[in-house]
Amino acid sequence: MERAFRLAGLLRLRELQEDQAAARLAASHAALRAAEQRRRDTLASLVGHTVPETAGSREWRLALTGRAALAHLVADAGVAVADAGYRVGEDTADWSAARGRSVGLEKLRDKHREAVAVEDGRAEQIALDEIASRRARADLAGP
Template sequence: MTRNFALGGLLRLRRLEEDQAAGGLAAANAGTRESAAREAAARSVLSESTATPGSLGALQGVAAARASSRSMVAELAAVTAERRRRAEEAQQEYSAARKNTLSLEKLAFRHAETEAQLELQAEQIVLDELAGTAWQRGVSHLAEERGR
């Protein structure tokens, strides 16, 4: 009979932590992509502006719109940078969780190998005993036939 892996509960907990860290990393990466896309779109709109003002008032309006757009792009760049920082943190958390899980998985694998080896040894002992008993029966049967 094989023994259960003594650290099985801890391994399940570590796998759960790894899964949560992976989810956090995926969410952080998605946020970074979304933020970078919004920033790129805003920059694209800002660079494509080809307004030619016909009056001083129109020129002032274009200047104000550009200033506002630059401010918005700067805010989006800050948001993108913050999300990248969070994604890096999430990557570090995931790497640490994976490392913890991996070490326990290796222990569990070694345990399973040891248990399988012990099982094979026990089976071999039984087979050896059966073979020895069968051989003894064969020898005694031959001896009886010769004695007749």
């Protein structure tokens, strides 16, 4: 039996592809968390923004303009979260596909290792049997 796993190169390639897909997935999860945090922070700013009760019309208009700008930023942040969530879904599917391509080869590699171990055990047993047989013949032949 051939000792080396013939598909080892292909398995290494598939594992590399899986690792790259996993790295992209981790990055997209980080981007999603960052987008969610920006949305929370912007929303907190909007909630904390006040319009002065006693102010001139200029100050009042500036406060309303600031509040409207924050509302737009909250909406933009919501879009960013949705986009990041979509990217996570895409990257999850890519990683899953890459993992699927690796699993079959890993199972073949494991079966190959088991077969080699069985063959090694068989060869060792044959060698031990041969040694025992020689000793038995030598003992029968006498000194």
